[in-house]
Amino acid sequence: MEMGVQLLGYWASPFALRIKWALKLKEIHYENVEEHLPDKSPMLLQYNPVHKKIPVLVHKGKPLAESLVIIEYIDEVWKHNPLLPQDPYQRAKVRFWAKFADEKCVPTMFKAFSKVGAEQEQAAKELRENLKTLESALEGKHFFGGETIGFLDIAVGWIGCWARMNEEVAGVNMIDVEMMPLLSAWFQKFLELPIIKECLPPQDKLLVHTKEFHKMLMAALT
């Protein structure tokens, strides 16, 4: 059993969820420390003074922030069930796509969720195009990681869950089944995997949370 692994997280955070998936796939025992956002504990402020954000992984007393950096660290320290591919070129590809998802898909998804009217439609259109581009990274495989899930699956898989919530609450189409059939199918397959599903936040609670967040954002527009 691995001693001294803590995860400072938040139940509704997809970035904390990525870490939970990584830890689960590696069968690493850890202590989950729930932050009661928006209040930040002294521990969080001490462990991540630069960004003051979760997730933070603490291993043998040493803290790490930035979810993709954390996942690469986990993969290097616990070498069984590798998350990243072995080959440097394949590793470059998954890093490229994880970066693309974070830098392109995430902001446009947020914009499509937080705006209305023409601005919202434009953002949703861009998001769909970005997701379509992401689909090409599947290269006809079962999962981004091939026959089994890997780094890229856990880096982007949360989008499937949150997008569905966002679509329902904000009334906008994000994952267009006709436009991106392979990505759609992959999201469904991925989120149904027991090891993935059991870490997801309770869906009814997340829906309430999403609705409240949306209300706040809409109020800020007026």
Next chain:
Amino acid sequence: MEEEVKLLGAWPSPYSYRVLWALSLKDIKYEYVEEDLSNKSDLLLQYNPVYKKIPVLVHGGKPISESLVILEYMEETWPQNPLLPQDPYDKAMARFWAKFGEDKGPIFMAIFVTVGEEQEKAAKEAKEQLTILEEQALGEKKFFGGDKIGLTDIVLGWMAGWLDVIEEVSGLKLLEAETFPRLHAWVQRFKEVPGIKEQLPDRDEMLVYYKKKREMFIGSVKP
């Protein structure tokens, strides 16, 4: 047999220089292709269809885009003169700071595309990031990478070659020696590193280039 290495870059992109520096530090033979960004080549569009941007490293015909992804690839493919520490935690911290440097880039460039009050606000924000770099990222170390330069130094290398030109053209000083003595010393040290010092863009040429760009951004607004 050695597979051939090609770099598609553009002067004076600091992102391009990151890869040039790594190639230099690792002593890798390569062919350099200068891209005209106003008229992108078919090769670039083929090799980087997603972003259509430089730098692109092509190794044995296989293209890699995004400078940080390229640097990690280079580190794994050519391990000599390592840019990352061996220890997983130290390596993760280097990546953390490299990402910080990367993410905060636009904050620094904001002084370049603004004037007046907006520019002052941008300068204040930029100095806050410099404080974090000075105190938390660099601290008492010679380089961000420790005794030798590493990934974070390369990602922040634009501060050594470009920042003072941006400051001059924008009419605003950010990296004052008295306020940021460690960063200031790091800039001088970085510029002297063999492999870096031979690969720094010409200051006069950069002044001309960035003055023109600033004029384009600002238009007829007088600072």
